[in-house]
Amino acid sequence: MATDSDPATKFDEKHNNDFEHSSRMTPEEHHLEATPSLLEDEKETKRIIRRADLRLLPILAALYSFALIDRTNLANARVAGADEDLGLSVGERYSLVTMMFFIPYVLLELPSNIVLRKVGPGIWLPLLVGAFGVVSMCCGFTHTWTELLGCRVVLGALEAGFYPGCVYLLSCWYVRFEIQKRFSIFFLLATLASGLANVLGYGLSQMDGIGGLRGWRWIFIIEGLATVFFAALGFLIIVPFPDQATKPSLITRKPFLTKEEAAIVVARIERDRGDVAEDKMSLKTVLRCCADWKVLEWAWLYLIAATVSYSFSLFLPIILEDDLGYSTALAQILSFPPYAVAAPWMFITAWIGDRYRKRGALIIFNCTAALVGLCLIGFATTSPKARYAGCFLGVAGGNSNVPTILTYMHNNIVGQSKRSVASAVLVGASGISGIIAANIFRQQDAPGYKPAIITVIVLNGLSVLHVVKNFYVYSRMNRKADRGELLIEGQPGFRLTL
Template structure:
């Protein structure tokens, strides 16, 4: 049986059974259930539409995520350029400043995803970007620890709706097994932000003394201003949805919508702008995939965040030169970006998610073993490459995995946001994994990240088994009782008997 059957490809006998039951009881079929006889979509035309979508969407969301990651993690670059000294930060105060970002970040994730559809993505996504850009700019002139905490809190509040919003946004343009590669294209901005951010910070820091400000202040100010400018420009180019994309012809807009409906990830009610339904929210909360993938993501994001925030600190133990430290951080991030794209490409090609997490995570485990056990700077530096290659691909993969297995819109919106909210709680662990008292070896931090990656691998294996089992149950007709719900007007989404889970 094919991995994914769509409503368009329903077995005719089952459709007739539903129609007969409806006729017997005097009921009517829901408008969301389409009994279609259309010809398949022209693959050449569909490929043309995909290229247009890629060209007009991916560069903008890449920029959004690149600048978001730079603006949240540039505090690591600022730390080694005078931030902690000028603000007189002691003990774990720097770590607290990192952690408070995620308090507001987590709080806004679910509400932001639920309002995204109504708030118009082309306004909402660039709008929150402008907000955090302003906050980031003002962070360059804070004069105290308390001021830094306030700035980081509001930075998290504006950034909190972005990642879940981007995943949800892309799912309204791309088929389920086209999604991860597009997520991978923009998510490479995370590791690249480390590479680009390190180069940028080393250059901006040379402005120290201008206007009476140290280098760390200029890092925040310049990067914040760039974010605001990019956000304003994006408003004029980002489309809201495929049905209103001005760069598509009328025919292409129609096909762009139809192909998503045929894929089973979008329903006609979704496209028609059906109102909020509490039942769809509950189905995300009650879904095993939501909690399993959130656990995996929690375990993956702990090393990702600690790596992004503390790599300059770790590399500082290799050399006394601040500029050299910034530059040493570039190559591991570039390798991480290549790993993300490679994994995303093959994951979409083979329509598998969990297996690729199980394949890349051991590389991260090996990297942290080298960092934990070796005292040789060269060996430890190799460890940072393996860690980057192993940890960064898992994040977009696990996000796309859950998005693939949830439908319709508000179920997917709730599930992806809940997954992110739970996963981002890992930040409260990550921001305290590398503390000053553990320098220069930072063995505790390396051991924590190693442990979480091992747990991520085990839970991923369990999630793969669960989805294989669920598909076998559906293949054997074990969910056929739900056909009765179709005639009652239910929008079943992922619960539909013909829906197959991505493994």
């Protein structure tokens, strides 16, 4: 439960305080007060949330899918001929080109989230997507590996703000124990797209010679062009934050919600965690959030999950071709089935997590699956079938932990600015994981990449131990709060989700 106090009383007190004293809200927004009849209208609430689902989940998932494709299509381009044309196989060039994407990606996430709140998600998010779609197209016209490296740096700078912005926007619309299903749908579609990207990459590589261009160039050009197209749709579809949903859109000139509908959304968020009103972002807020040991621990867990995810997305086609001996075509095609299995796995675990309000147990379950899969890949050297089966477990476990850990964090914090900063910190950790994945899969360790696989196995084991520790620490904090000895997140009645 989010609170021990009476929900209606809590809403009245907190809602009035936030809406009457927030200097960031207009006079009209101060009238978004929910009447008891509206609060009790469950049918109307579900209708509004379904509308938000339809305007947020499909388009954000589609845009994030293209962000992932543009980020990871380097592996497909490499096996389609970029290796020979650009000399990526020389020394550590491929790892360097892969890694350089993540340096600006890590550094620019928090500044982008600050801009997001001021500009609005309906403008800022599709603007970023359109820009990195153009840069992805430019990758198809590079002639040296250093030119490709430069494009990857710019791509990382532009992609930096999109993912944490999506996470922050979604977390502002939903209550704590319905958010993992939304995160999982967001990642589920993106996970499927990651798998299909390998098949798509193979298909586009067959355009070799058309227009005098090599097939690997068409991979970048066509996928970048599709990204720009969907970014244009984003300007028309993406909705603002709940407290801004009654303002007319800059594009359509129509508000997404009426005042009464917005009041319902405001009330349910307020009853759940009491942080619907925007609090002022300051350097002190940022530093305090970054110094919060819980946020740093969630970032560590997220780094591990993202390392597993990136390891497979960046190197699975290469492992299938170089290590397991499949042809280029078959390696691209066989990269998809593990992601197809990961999609329902991800949603089922999310449904269980929201239904039973548990996160840590699911993280341990997914880590265990990934551990088994990685062990099969790394050590079942006499059985290609067993190693390929390990890819299914590794992809499913690693990718499913991404939305689970995000939800673990969002369930356990209060405050708009802290939510924004924490989202950027966690996604920044995923950028570091991309650097890790790019560097542990070294060219000299091909084709088995055993040191890299052992590293990821050890990281997963540490993740399990960390969550077990949290069971004890969080339970102890909740018991202290029950006795009135501790105020968690500065919110009376707030309890940590295990």
